[in-house]
Amino acid sequence: MTQAATDPQSASPGGAALADRIAERLGEMVFARTDANPRRTWLSVRPERVREAVRVLWEEFDGRMATASGIDVRDGIEVQYHFSFDRANLVVTLRVLAARPETELDSVGQDLPAANWIEREMHDLLGVRFRGHPDMRRLILSDDWPEGVYPLRRDYDNANERRGPSGAMPPDEAQG
Numbered sequence: 727m728t729q730a731a732t733d734p735q736s737a738s739p740g741g742a743a744l745a746d747r748i749a750e751r752l753g754e755m756v757f758a759r760t761d762a763n764p765r766r767t768w769l770s771v772r773p774e775r776v777r778e779a780v781r782v783l784w785e786e787f788d789g790r791m792a793t794a795s796g797i798d799v800r801d802g803i804e805v806q807y808h809f810s811f812d813r814a815n816l817v818v819t820l821r822v823l824a825a826r827p828e829t830e831l832d833s834v835g836q837d838l839p840a841a842n843w844i845e846r847e848m849h850d851l852l853g854v855r856f857r858g859h860p861d862m863r864r865l866i867l868s869d870d871w872p873e874g875v876y877p878l879r880r881d882y883d884n885a886n887e888r889r890g891p892s893g894a895m896p897p898d899e900a901q902g
Contacts, residue, residue, distance in 0.1 A: 741765045741816030748787055748818055755779045768806075768819045773831055776807075776822045780834040780841075783809045783818065791840045792817070796848040798880045802826045803854050807834065807841070824854045833859035851878040 742764040749759055749769060755778060758770035771779045783789035789809035797804045802825040809818045824831045833856035835842040845856045846865040853876040856862065864871070876882060 741767075741811070741814045744787070744811055744814045744816050745818060748783065751782055751786065752779055765815050766817050766819075768821055770821045773822050773824070776805075776820065777832050777834055777837060779820050780807060781837055783820070784838055787811065789818065791838060794841060794844040794848070796852045796854060796878070798852060798878065799823070803829050803848070803852050803879075805831060805848065805854060828855070829853055830855045830857055832857050835859050850876075852876050853879065 742761070745761065745764075745767040749756055749767070752769065752771070755771050755775040756769045757772060760768040762768075769779075780791075784791065789811055792808045792810045794805060794807045797806070802823050805822050805824055807820045807822075809820070810816075811818065822831060829852075831854060833841070833845055835845050835856065836858045842860065843865060845854070845859055846862065848854045849856060849859075849862060850864055850866045850871075853874070867877075877884065
């Protein structure tokens with residue numbers, strides 16, 4: 727059997743065809759799809775199925791998790807797992823919502839070790855709790871950082887941190 731016959735990325739002629747195959751395989755795990763162009767696809771995944779969707783991209787399609795990101799949106803924190811399919815020149819992003827007020831998701835780091843640190847960063851900075859994560863210790867914020875305060879959330883007010891030792895605002899901010 728040739729390499730092309732066994733390689734899930736080379737079985738299709740290009741990124742758009744591979745994105746179609748991935749979306750078809752994920753089936754009802756996906757409730758929305760956005761194609762920016764033939765090389766970039768976003769798939770919105772049901773939160774209870776995120777681990778399964780990640781395993782499909784990684785194990786069945788040989789996707790490489792490039793990174794993950796978190797965004798504070800109206801209803802919670804949107805976590806995006808970005809997978810690269812280099813030979814097909816395609817990036818597929820799985821979007822999943824950690825809904826307020828809990829902002830909890832199952833950790834994909836328990837299956838995909840490459841996600842461990844980025845999930846810890848999102849926990850520190852955005853307050854997403856990743857259930858089943860193998861090590862949720864702080865990674866970025868200091869150990870004395872206040873619990874429940876997340877510096878990348880929209881509701882974070884860092885005015886107190888900008889004040890100097892006397893409690894005064896720096897001159898460029900005090901003048902408004």
